[in-house]
Every structure is written in structure tokens, then in C-alpha cells.
Amino acid sequence: MSLDLAAIRAAHDRIRPYIVRTPVLASERLDAASGAALFFKCENLQHIGAFKARGATNAVFALPPDEAARGVCTHSSGNHAAALARAAKLRGIAATIVMPANTPAVKVRNVERFGARIVLCAPTARAREETCARIVAETGARLIHPFTNYDVMAGQGTAALELLADVPALDLVLCPVGGGGLLSGTAVAVKALQPQTRVIAVEPAGAADAAQSFRAGEVRPVAQVDTIADGLRTTIGEENLALVRRHVDDIVTVSDAEIVAAMRELWEALRVVVEPSGAVPFAAVRAGLIPVQQRRVGIILSGGNVDLDALPWMRK
Amino acid sequence: MSLDLAAIRAAHDRIRPYIVRTPVLASERLDAASGAALFFKCENLQHIGAFKARGATNAVFALPPDEAARGVCTHSSGNHAAALARAAKLRGIAATIVMPANTPAVKVRNVERFGARIVLCAPTARAREETCARIVAETGARLIHPFTNYDVMAGQGTAALELLADVPALDLVLCPVGGGGLLSGTAVAVKALQPQTRVIAVEPAGAADAAQSFRAGEVRPVAQVDTIADGLRTTIGEENLALVRRHVDDIVTVSDAEIVAAMRELWEALRVVVEPSGAVPFAAVRAGLIPVQQRRVGIILSGGNVDLDALPWMRK
Numbered sequence: 001m002s003l004d005l006a007a008i009r010a011a012h013d014r015i016r017p018y019i020v021r022t023p024v025l026a027s028e029r030l031d032a033a034s035g036a037a038l039f040f041k042c043e044n045l046q047h048i049g050a051f052k053a054r055g056a057t058n059a060v061f062a063l064p065p066d067e068a069a070r071g072v073c074t075h076s077s078g079n080h081a082a083a084l085a086r087a088a089k090l091r092g093i094a095a096t097i098v099m100p101a102n103t104p105a106v107k108v109r110n111v112e113r114f115g116a117r118i119v120l121c122a123p124t125a126r127a128r129e130e131t132c133a134r135i136v137a138e139t140g141a142r143l144i145h146p147f148t149n150y151d152v153m154a155g156q157g158t159a160a161l162e163l164l165a166d167v168p169a170l171d172l173v174l175c176p177v178g179g180g181g182l183l184s185g186t187a188v189a190v191k192a193l194q195p196q197t198r199v200i201a202v203e204p205a206g207a208a209d210a211a212q213s214f215r216a217g218e219v220r221p222v223a224q225v226d227t228i229a230d231g232l233r234t235t236i237g238e239e240n241l242a243l244v245r246r247h248v249d250d251i252v253t254v255s256d257a258e259i260v261a262a263m264r265e266l267w268e269a270l271r272v273v274v275e276p277s278g279a280v281p282f283a284a285v286r287a288g289l290i291p292v293q294q295r296r297v298g299i300i301l302s303g304g305n306v307d308l309d310a311l312p313w314m315r316k
Numbered sequence: 317m318s319l320d321l322a323a324i325r326a327a328h329d330r331i332r333p334y335i336v337r338t339p340v341l342a343s344e345r346l347d348a349a350s351g352a353a354l355f356f357k358c359e360n361l362q363h364i365g366a367f368k369a370r371g372a373t374n375a376v377f378a379l380p381p382d383e384a385a386r387g388v389c390t391h392s393s394g395n396h397a398a399a400l401a402r403a404a405k406l407r408g409i410a411a412t413i414v415m416p417a418n419t420p421a422v423k424v425r426n427v428e429r430f431g432a433r434i435v436l437c438a439p440t441a442r443a444r445e446e447t448c449a450r451i452v453a454e455t456g457a458r459l460i461h462p463f464t465n466y467d468v469m470a471g472q473g474t475a476a477l478e479l480l481a482d483v484p485a486l487d488l489v490l491c492p493v494g495g496g497g498l499l500s501g502t503a504v505a506v507k508a509l510q511p512q513t514r515v516i517a518v519e520p521a522g523a524a525d526a527a528q529s530f531r532a533g534e535v536r537p538v539a540q541v542d543t544i545a546d547g548l549r550t551t552i553g554e555e556n557l558a559l560v561r562r563h564v565d566d567i568v569t570v571s572d573a574e575i576v577a578a579m580r581e582l583w584e585a586l587r588v589v590v591e592p593s594g595a596v597p598f599a600a601v602r603a604g605l606i607p608v609q610q611r612r613v614g615i616i617l618s619g620g621n622v623d624l625d626a627l628p629w630m631r632k
Contacts, residue, residue, distance in 0.1 A: 023339040025361060029429065044587045045341060106584070113345065264624060268422070271360045271620035273587040304587035308580060314630055 001150050003184060003243060005192035008157035011058040015155060018057045018090055020046050022159070024166050027269040034285055036292035039170070040266075041163040044274050044304025048082040048110060050231075051159050051182055051302050052146070056083035058155030059144045060091050068093050070140040075099070075121075075128035078107030079231060079303055080146035085116035096141060098131045100124075104230075106307050125235075147181030148237035157185025163298050164190065170197050171295040174281035176302050177201040177210045177251060178232035180240025186300065187247035198249045202284040204229045205253040210236040214244060214251045228256045228312060231277030231303060252290060254283040260312045262286050266301070273304040276312070317466050319500060319559060321508035324473035327374040331471060334373050334406055336362050338475070340482050343585040350601055352608035355486070356582075357479040360590050360620025364398040364426060366547075367475050367498055367618050368462075372399035374471030375460045376407050384409050386456040391415070391437075391444035394423030395547060395619055396462040401432035412457060414447045416440075420546075422623050441551075463497030464553035473501025479614050480506065486513050487611040490597035492618050493517040493526045493567060494548035496556025502616065503563035517560070517567040518600040520545045520575060526552040527567040530560060544572045544628060547593030547619060568606060570599040576628045578602045582617070589620040592628070 022042045030038050043051035060072060071094035074084050081097040088095035095116040099108065100123035111118060119135065121127040136143050144152065159182075160173065173190050177183045187199045203210050206227035213220045213236055221235040236244070244251075254262075259276050262283035266274045278301045284290050285297070338358045346354050359367035376388060387410035390400050397413040404411035411432040415424065416439035427434060435451065437443040452459050460468065475498070476489065489506050493499045503515045519526050522543035529536045529552055537551040552560070560567075570578075575592050578599035582590045594617045600606050601613070 023361075028363065045339075047344060049587050267589055267624060271365050271589040273583055273589060308583060308627075308629065311624075311627075313624065 003150050003153050003157070003188050005189060007150070007154040008161060008185060008189050011151070011154040012158040012161055014061050015054060015057040015158065018087070019053055021162060022046050024163060025270050025272065029269045034292055035294065036285070037296045038285070039163070039167045039296070039298050040270060041159055041298060041300045042272060043159055044272055044278055044301050048079065048086055049303055049305040050079035050083065051156055051300070052079040052083035053086065054158050055152035055155035055181055056080060056144065057087040057090070059149055059151040060084065060087035062151045063142060067142055070142065071095060072144050073098065073132055073135045073141040074144045074146060075132045076146050078103055078110070079305060082107065082110040082114065084144055085111045085114035088116065089114045094141070096135050096139070098128050098135070100128065104307050106305055110305065147179030147234070148239045153181050153184045155185070156182040157189040159300060160186040160189040163300070164193050167296070167298060169296055170194070170298045172198045172200065172292065173298040174284065174290065175199065175201050175300045176232055176277055176280040177203050177236065178277065179234040180210060180236040180244055182300065182302060183248065184240045184243040188243060191247045199247065200290055201244070201248055201251040202281040203251055203253050204232055204259060204280060205255050207233050208253045210244070211251040211253050213241050214248070217245065229259055229277040229280055231275065232280065252284050254280060254287060254289065258283040258287045264313055272301070273306060274301050275303045275306045278302040278304060319466050319469050319473070319504050321505060323466070323470040324477060324501060324505050327467070327470040328474040328477055330377050331370060331373040331474065334403070335369055337478060338362050340479060341586050341588065345585045350608055351610065352601070353612045354601070355479070355483045355612070355614050356586060357475055357614060357616045358588060359475055360588055360594055360617050364395065364402055365619055365621040366395035366399065367472055367616070368395040368399035369402065370474050371468035371471035371497055372396060372460065373403040373406070375465055375467040376400065376403035378467045379458060383458055386458065387411060388460050389414065389448060389451045389457040390460045390462060391448045392462050394419055394426070395621060398423065398426040398430065400460055401427045401430035404432065405430045410457070412451050412455070414444050414451070416444065420623050422621060426621065463495030463550070464555045469497050469500045471501070472498045473505040475616060476502040476505040479616070480509050483612070483614060485612055486510070486614045488514045488516060488608065489614040490600065490606070491515065491517050491616045492548055492593055492596040493519050493552065494593065495550040496526060496552040496560055498616065498618060499564065500556045500559040504559060507563045514565045515563065516606055517564055518597040519567055519569050520548055520596060521569040521571050523549050524569045526560070527569050529557050530564070530567045533561065545575055545593040545596055547591065548596065568600050570596060570603060570605065574599040574603045580629055588617070589622060590617050591619045591622045594618040594620060
């Protein structure tokens with residue numbers, strides 16, 4: 001199994017009743033500052049505040065009835081968890097969510113709201129996976145992986161489908177990369193529909209596993225992950241890297257200072273709430289790391305879940 | 317001269333190339349909490365971050381060429397100023413903006429960006445008007461009043477036109493009231509198109525001149541205005557009160573604490589940046605002051621210009 005345009009189109013037909021067709025916003029101020037025409041696909045305005053609603057909903061509704069009846073489970077730093085909990089509720093099946101104990105309160109509330117069962121674990125990849133495996137063994141639930149699952153990737157790719165339908169003739173599409181689910185779906189959709197459009201991924205410098213894996217040709221995790229962009233701390237999946245190497249033109253990295261400055265500028269200029277991970281692609285534009293002058297640039301604002309009591313520009 | 321649906325439709329045709337057709341957002345979380353279906357017309361995502369772009373653009377482009385050539389001027393606490401500066405720049409004419417010296421920095425920058433001439437004055441209604449009158453006398457510029465001008469009101473009414481076109485069968489439309497420009501346009505549009513839809517205005521308790529004027533039948537200013545909603549501190553205009561008394565069903569008031577709580581909840585649930593004035597109608601829903609259960613409710617989010625260094629929930 002892999003990922004192609006047909007799967008992304010089928011996902012779109014499947015999830016359309018359950019997701020927001022998010023608006024594409026522009027800003028005269030940001031266009032003037034960058035010399036480009038920037039089109040922001042606002043997945044922060046998606047249900048649960050992130051594109052993750054697309055992939056999880058597709059994966060849940062793609063399950064055959066007998067499998068669905070045993071429920072779903074996942075491990076996630078937050079947005080995929082809320083997305084899966086919501087999708088399970090919409091389908092009327094059980095969801096169990098394994099979350100690291102240090103997950104921000106706002107993200108825990110976003111899961112509880114949908115009636116999912118929450119199991120806390122130590123904040124390590126190993127603890128998450130072991131806890132998940134135990135739940136699968138006990139309940140027969142289907143593990144819906146946040147980014148290596150092809151139905152999830154197909155769902156994430158539907159944001160790019162809508163962006164290309166709403167904004168003609170993009171020269172460039174920018175996308176953040178963490179595990180690589182959104183990037184896989186985006187790149188496959190864009191290259192199938194408009195091969196001449198460049199797809200560039202952006203990653204925090206403090207979690208640059210995708211950039212180094214992209215160049216090395218194999219997954220190379222980062223020893224010490226350190227970035228404010230909590231949605232992008234994950235190591236890219238093998239399945240995702242294979243797709244990314246085939247369909248993505250380049251991966252660039254940005255510092256946390258650039259991410260915070262970009263986040264704040266998006267709040268001021270677009271008047272939307274963007275989380276640090278969502279501001280990462282614009283950070284690369286703002287820092288001059290990607291040539292955009294005179295270009296039409298699609299930018300995926302991936303999410304908007306932040307703790308309003310701990311904004312990075314607040315005085316401590 | 318007065319205001320009718322034909323004028324609002326003509327305004328929409330005139331300004332369409334220069335404004336954003338803003339999205340209408342909804343939130344499963346806010347619907348569940350209120351028991352209603354809430355539809356937020358996001359004028360905070362309008363150019364210059366407020367509905368004021370509509371009215372100012374209509375007024376500027378409605379001027380005959382010989383009048384336009386002498387320029388425009390206004391006094392404003394911010395959003396109308398930025399809107400007029402932008403509209404004048406789009407038409408290629410001069411704009412002079414009289415602003416109180418205590419205007420927040422973010423609003424001053426929003427005017428400077430469009431190349432308007434800024435004249436600071438004392439923060440009193442009298443100083444603003446006198447300064448404006450002097451500029452009109454010196455330059456022949458046309459004063460574009462922020463809310464008593466009928467072309468401005470017609471432009472503001474176009475947001476409601478779009479809302480009714482995008483969301484069928486609203487039972488209720490909620491709108492903030494300060495000077496009454498947005499409310500006049502909104503009420504005239506809604507009652508002309510759907511007379512059975514109720515229009516309710518919401519006002520800060522600390523600036524409840526419109527509520528008391530509505531009941532008294534004449535303009536009754538408040539002696540000591542005290543509210544965080546800086547866009548709604550103005551006294552309602554006579555022209556506006558006449559329209560409001562004819563077309564608005566009721567005016568309710570909310571406390572500043574309710575406004576801040578509503579603002580924060582909108583940021584979290586809708587993931588958009590709303591200024592205190594823009595959160596005022598939802599504050600009335602959230603506080604249970606307007607019966608909305610089982611109803612379809614349109615809410616105009618009027619603006620999103622806030623100082624991100626001085627959010628009301630930040631520790632001092």
C-alpha cells in the first residue's frame with residue numbers, strides 16, 4: 001500500500017461532511033513585506049484546531065464495520081489525539097489515547113471533550129509505543145498511527161487539494177514537517193496535480209531529523225530534540241521519508257527565534273491564532289531562507305492550539 | 317438622505333474589489349456550550365482587521381472626482397482611521413487622520429502603513445472635532461465621519477449582506493454598538509431581507525449610552541465611560557439612533573469581565589484574534605443574557621486589532 005492522488009480524492013469525498021473547508025487568507029502587509037503573493041491555508045481554523053482532523057477522520061471512516069467496532073487507539077502529543085477522539089465519537093466507536101504526562105493542559109482538554117479514554121505515560125517514544133501495544137492487545141482496538149498510516153496521510157493531503165482548487169497557479173507550496181504525514185499528503189497531491197509547483201518543507205533547526213534524513217536517504221533521528229514547535233519534535237516515519245524523497249524538492253530549517261517572530265507576525269497581520277509548529281513555514285519566508293519574490297506561494301498553517309497563558313512573548 | 321437596502325447593495329458592488337469576503341466560522345465547542353448554532357462573521361479577518369474597511373472604502377469611492385481630489389480626513393480611535401487611509405491610498409488621494417495621543421501603538425502603525433498624514437490631538441471629543449474642522453478649512457478635504465456618514469453606514473451593512481447570503485435562516489443577528497455605524501447598516505440590511513430575523517445589539521455596561529438612548533428616544537451620553545472595549549467608547553450618533561430605534565429589537569449590556577472571558581474563549585475555540593469590542597456580542601451569549609437555545613445565531617466579530625504585549629489575561 002502507498003499513497004496516490006486517487007486515495008487523497010477518495011479521502012476528501014469520505015471526510016467532507018465532517019471537516020471544515022478552511023479559508024485561504026492573505027495579507028496586504030505580509031505580501032508587501034515579502035514581495036510575494038502569500039496564500040495561507042488555515043488549518044488552524046479546522047475542527048480541533050489542526051489539519052489532523054482530516055487524517056484521523058479518514059482513517060476512522062475507512063475502517064470496515066467489524067474492525068471499527070473494536071475501537072481505535074493512538075499515541076500523540078495532542079492534535080492527532082483530539083482528532084482521533086473526535087472522529088471516533090462521530091462514528092460512535094471507542095477511542096483510547098495514550099499521551100505523555102507533560103502534554104499541555106489545553107491539548108488534554110481538547111481530547112477529554114470528545115469522551116475518549118486517556119492513558120498517561122512517560123514522555124518517551126518507547127513508553128508511548130509500549131502502552132499503545134498493551135491497549136491493542138487487551139482490547140483489539142486498531143492503532144491509528146499519527147503519520148505512518150496511509151489513510152491518515154491521504155486525509156492530510158486533502159488540505160492541499162482544497163488549496164490548489166481555491167488558488168490557481170501556485171509556484172510554490174510550503175509545509176511544516178514533523179513525522180511527515182501532512183508533508184507526504186501535501187507533496188503527493190501537489191505533484192500529481194501540478195508537477196511544476198515546487199514543494200518545500202520547513203523544519204525547526206532543533207528537530208532537523210527530516211532535513212538530515214532527506215539528504216542521507218535513511219531515517220536519522222536527532223539525539224537531542226530542542227524546539228518550541230511541539231508538534232514537530234517527532235522523528236520522520238520511514239514510510240513518510242520514502243514519499244518525501246520522491247515528491248519534495250527541498251527541506252530547510254529555521255531557528256526557534258525565527259519561529260516565534262513569525263508566529264507573532266501572523267497573529268498581528270492575519271489575526272489568527274497559530275501555534276509555533278504552524279508558523280514554521282512562514283518563518284522560513286520571513287527569514288529570507290526561501291526565494292519567494294514575485295512568486296505565488298501557498299503556505300499551510302497547520303494548527304492553532306496554544307496555551308494563552310504561556311505565549312512565548314509574555315514576560316515571565 | 318438616509319439608508320436603505322439599495323444603498324447597501326450599491327456599496328457592495330462598489331467595494332467588492334477592495335475588501336475580503338470574510339469567512340463565516342463555527343465551533344462545535346461553542347455550539348455545544350450554548351445549545352445554539354452560532355455563525356461568526358469574521359470581520360476581524362477583513363483588511364485592516366475590522367469591518368471599518370467596508371464603510372470607509374464605500375465613502376471614498378462614492379465621492380465625485382472633483383471632491384475626491386481635495387482629499388479626505390477624519391478623527392478616529394483607530395480602525396476607521398486605518399480604513400480611511402487605506403481607501404484613500406487605493407483611490408490615490410490624500411488622507412489626514414486626527415488621532416487621540418493615547419491611541420495604542422498597533423493602531424498608529426496600521427495608519428502610518430498607508431502613507432496618511434497623522435495629526436495627534438488631546439483625547440477628547442472636542443479636541444478631535446476642532447482639529448478636524450481646522451484641517452477641513454485649510455485643505456478643503458472631505459470629512460468622512462466614522463459612523464454618521466450614510467455612505468459609511470451603507471458600507472458597514474455589506475457584512476450582514478454576505479452573512480445572510482452565506483448562512484440561511486438565521487433567527488437572530490447580534491452586533492456590537494459604539495457610534496452605531498455597523499449596527500445601522502446591519503439592522504437595515506437584515507430587516508429589509510428577512511424581517512422575521514431579530515437584531516439585537518450588545519454594548520459594554522461601562523459605555524451604555526446606546527442602550528439608554530434607545531429607551532429614552534434621544535441621544536443620552538454617559539458621563540464617565542469606562543470599558544476595555546476601546547472601539548465602543550463613542551456616543552451613538554443621532555442619525556444612527558434614529559435607524560437603530562426603527563430597525564433594532566433590543567440592546568443589552570455586558571460587563572468588562574464578561575467581555576474578557578468571551579474574548580479569550582473565542583481565541584481558544586475559533587482560533588482567531590478578536591479585540592475586546594469584537595467579543596462583546598458573544599459575551600452576551602456566554603453570560604446567558606440573550607436566549608439562543610435551538611436558535612441559529614449570526615454574530616458579527618467586528619475586529620481583531622489588539623496589542624499582543626498587553627492581553628487582558630497577562631500577568632502584570
